[in-house]
Amino acid sequence: MIEPLHDILLNWKVHPSSIETVESHPNVYKVKSRKKTYYLKKRLNSSVEKRIEELLLTSFLLEKGLPVERPLLTVSQQPYVQQHPVFYSLYQALEGLPVQVYSLSSMEGVGTYLSQLHSRLKQYVCKYKVEEWKVETHLREWIGGKETKMIERWGEGFLGRLNEWSYSYRKLPHQLVHSDCHPRNILMKEKRATGIIDFERIRKAPRIADVCYFLAGMLKDQVKQREDEQLECIHAFMGGYQSDGTLTQEEKELIPFLVIIFLLQYTFFYNQKGYSHVVSAYIPFINRLVNSGDYQRAFQM
Structure with missing residues (x-):
């Protein structure tokens, strides 16, 4: 080769x-x-x-x-x-390494960088047609499957909230987004964001889709961390993001559940791959976040 x-x-x-x-x-x-x-x-x-x-x-x-x-x-x-x-x-190669350490200062830096990226993407006019990022499509397919495994039954409990959330989400302004900004695609050096890689999947969606995709990637890496450490990282990221432009109240209210949607997608994906040990860790973790008032408050600035 x-x-x-x-x-x-x-x-x-x-x-x-x-x-x-x-x-x-x-x-x-x-x-x-x-x-x-x-x-x-x-x-x-x-x-x-x-x-x-x-x-x-x-x-x-x-x-x-x-x-x-x-x-x-x-x-x-x-x-x-x-x-x-x-x-x-x-x-x-760009300067820096993929995000590996979730310190408060580094998460604030990533939030600021992503906000700057979105403000510039909003100005860009595409030469060719770009598809819409339908973030819930695969999740609905997995939950709506004919199988009756425990994880599908567990996922059905989120369908009612998903339908209600989707209506409000679709009304948000759509713009160009990266759509693959997980922690491995954002580079850091000395707690400073130095760049983002892999623009293979640019799509149209509300800007919070990128925000939540990153936060879900961060949280799945922190499943075994203390809850207060996870929530402090969310809060630091949100503070950095809003230092360059304020999120609307409607966006803030939709973000916590969108993060859950992405975590659910990770869970069903790993279940499909047969990684039962990962799934068994993710299910109680997601349930705890859904039922945590502190989790909801971490997104409010």
Whole structure:
């Protein structure tokens, strides 16, 4: 597999000294060349339009002063190499490492960065059509399945609230969002957010979809942490996000349950994969959050 990658990298005039697969990301390769680090990403189910949109959007964000991962141009001035049906894009590594430590100062920094990202995404005009992010679709499919396993019966208890929540959520203003801003896609250095990577899945949705996707990713990493530590991190993130623009009261009221929706999706996904030990930890954790007044209050600033 490595030798064909050498040939692909020649499209950018990159002569690698080493190529290795990134752990847990089989379609991402870490490339070392002349003291520089790159990431070669293999895109499946993509298109020319998506690859061009990624270049235009990330160039716009960089022009607006926000550090993001932008595809490099090949010698033929394209942001990709196509080997039908696969696309390859190359990126120079940004400063920093993925979020690993959830300190109050780092969460405040991530909140501020994400707010700045949203304000700039709101200004961007897409060249091509971008699909809507229907955050509850898979959850409804899982809960509405014909099986009667314990986890499906447990999930049914959220359907009534989901229907009520969806009506209010759909009325919120929609804009361009990252839609994949989990903690591994946000980079930090010395408790400072230094950039965001992977604009493969840009979509239209209320901005709180990105907010809640990140917070759900943070909470699932903190299942074994004390409740007060989890809630302090939420509060710090919300404070950082609102330092650059205030959320409406309606958004604040919808956020706690949207975080639960994403945690439910993680739970059903892991159940589908057969990770019963993860599911057995997530179910009581989610139940505790749903019934916690402190959890609801953590989002209010």
